[in-house]
Amino acid sequence: MLEKKAEHILWLENIRKVFGGVVAVDDLTIGVEKGSVTSVIGPNGAGKTTVFNLITGFLSPSSGRIVYSGRALNRLRPHRIASLGIARTFQNVRLFPQMTVLENVMVGRHLRSAAGIFFSSALPPAWRREEARIRQEAMDWLEFVGLTGHARAIAGNLPLGSQRMLEIARALAIEPHLILLDEPAAGLNSRETIAMGELIEKIRQQRMTVVLVEHDMELVMDISDRVLVINFGRLIGDGTPEAVQDDPDVIAAYLGE
Amino acid sequence: MQGKDTAGLIVLILGLAAVPWVIGNDYYLGVLIFAAFNCLTCIGLCLLMGYAGQISLGHGAFVAIGAYTSGILTTTLGWSPWAAMGAAVLLVTGVAAIVGIPTLRLKGHYLAMATLGFASIIHILAVATVDLTGGPSGLLDIPRLSIFGYPLDSDRRYFYFSWAVVVVGLYVAFNLINSRVGRGLRALHGSEDAAASLGVNITAYKIQVFIMSAVYASVSGSMYAYYVNYIDPGPFGVMHSVLLVTMVAVGGMYRIWGAFTGAVLLSLLPEMLSFATDYLQVIGIAYKPDYDILVYGTILLIIMLFLPEGVFDGLGRAVRAGKQMIRR
Structure with a gap:
């Protein structure tokens, strides 16, 4: 036992x-x-x-x-x-297909950032330091799995192998x-x-x-x-x-x- | 907010500034002011439908609550219009929470059913509570708005004011969808399970965006009441809620600009149809405004069949195809 x-x-x-x-x-x-x-x-x-x-x-x-x-x-x-x-991936890859590769990983930084609905609505993202940090950290995780070159591609258009890598990058982004x-x-x-x-x-x-x-x-x-x-x-x-x-x-x- | 949206917003502001100089006629200015009210409601509804993936068939009711709260507080209690508008926003926040919290906790389109019932209840209340709302004969003598003692007493002034509010509404919506919260919303629309597995509290976000969209509708309703200075239950039936959803769907619910386009187009449609009436009479067809609803239905059907992403996206694709043809 x-x-x-x-x-x-x-x-x-x-x-x-x-x-x-x-x-x-x-x-x-x-x-x-x-x-x-x-x-x-x-x-x-x-x-x-x-x-x-x-x-x-x-x-x-x-x-x-x-x-x-x-x-x-x-x-x-x-x-x-x-x-x-605890992070996970899914058996049938579940990306956010309409969002870009980078944005998918940026969602993974959700728990490591704090902006709420009021703050998010009031100021443009370009003025907020947190947004730049989220973007940079997401890029780092894309580099970790080797997808940097696809950052701006639409996630749903990637081949399956890259989609699985992306799903892992997104899960890793929550650290x-x-x-x-x-x-x-x-x-x-x-x-x-x-x-x-x-x-x-x-x-x-x-x-x-x-x-x-x-x-x-x-x-x-x-x-x-x-x-x-x-x-x-x-x-x-x-x-x-x-x-x-x-x-x-x-x-x-x-x-x- | 991204570069393209900022550019769009600047073009819109410049265009709007020019409109009253081009259109001298107060009647047409009035039509455009009504279009602004619909636009504001539809921007909020687009955040809910296109970005959070939920459908509300009761946003007309939030417009009604905004209009009636403003009307009642200013006429019977003598509040200032601005304070009444703020009170309406608070009331709508509470009501939206009561409707949204139990239904959005469930998976699926329970919100659509709950809001449909809610819309009928609010309409019935507006008709039946005669002491409060004036019943079918409505509320008279709702005051006009003024900004720092500067009264918005002409159509031209109200045109600038109402469209300025729409521009602010667009600005807020663009900020939101390109933020951490907006990404969370788009993510839960893509896959609720995946979003939850990354720590997005999907229920809380759905409720927040539902409340936010209801606030857009409430502000639109208050502005309506201060513009027409008279409200009755007529314009706030369930069909108005359906029309709002139609506007968002026709324009394209996956983009804020789509909802904007749909709201403007369908708000101007009755005017276009009344133009067409004269020509139709010549060829022997007696067109009546009662048929408008048929035209709306046909438009929705055609859009859903051939341009499921909406008119705005269809235009974008046509422009891209045109560019390609020129390049060859």
Whole structure:
């Protein structure tokens, strides 16, 4: 049985989520160590994205508790959870398609700026120092993912690989302690997938904790410190990439018996 | 505010300054003053529809509250017009919060349904509370506005005043949409989940922008009352709210300039139609003002089918296509 440790930045305890009569997550207990790259793998429909939605407040658990940095997250709304330092991306990229690439990342600076509706309405942006700062910081995060050249492009017009990079830049712009990436390599070609692996390594070097759901096993085995295997909403494997690869339960879940 | 918008605003100010020198006729100046009232309401409505992605079918009611609060406070209680206008803004802020908070907390277009009901309630109240509003016969002798003792007693003066307020309304709207808050609004229109995941409090922003758009409508209503000096429930029916939404949609709800264009065009349309009446009579068609609503409907239908982004965007595309043809 797992136990909560001090180095766990995120701790899910006996989490259960039921939709109608369907059990999507069943008595799941997992811990994520601070500064690690942890991958969550499992067959389609295993409940991986549901776990992300539970952590980020888009769903609330039917029972169990979620603790982040010593704080219970249950019942907090998504924007509050973001303000505590948890960022995420979505399985089907969700950009603000009508806005420019730069503006998308500028929205990511929302929590790090303060102007309210009165102040924003009264003065033109060019007169406000905060706007210039937001713009500069957003440019820095675009540079981090290598999209500086596309800053003025409309986000919806980017190719999928760049859209995924942009979504990550936007999530990084909130300067999270923990970032959840939902299938960052889905739909990417092999060259883009390698670039994505390098980006995740770079994020880890920023001392952020990374949790990713991913189907690309090469990527998972390459970058993860730890791999969690979920099937039918239950944890069936937990360990280093090597250990998980040799686990008979995991092999059975993936290949069938 | 971005460069293009600033340039547009300067051109608009210069154009407006020239209008009374070109149009000497008080009647047409009056038509343009009414257009200014609609413009102001539509700029606020555009922030709500185009930028926050919510539809209100009750903005006519906020115009009515602005007009009636101004009318009642100045005539029966003898308040100064400016104080009454301010009181109307406060009242509308409260009413919009009461309507908006429960409905905007839900996902989907509950606001449209709630505001539609709200618009009928306000209209019925204006008709039924005879002691307060004068009922169907209305309120008479609403005073005129004056600025620092300088009375706005001619159409030319009121023209400059009302359009100056529209320019301020545009300036505020442009500042807002290019700010941190405006980005939050545009973001939640793009994807509510993504905006929330970045820390944008989507419910609070929707409520704030709804209240702000209601305040635009209230100021427009107060200015209307001080211009015509007489109000009755007639112009504040549910159809007026629908017409306001039509103006924003026809002009193009995704740009402030679009809503502006739509409001001006549809405000001038009845005049254009009455011009056309004379010509239609010649070819044997007896056009009546009752048919106006048919024309509005047809215009909306055509715009939604062929120019879903609105007239303003369509014009922009036509200009770009024209430039390309010249280059070849």
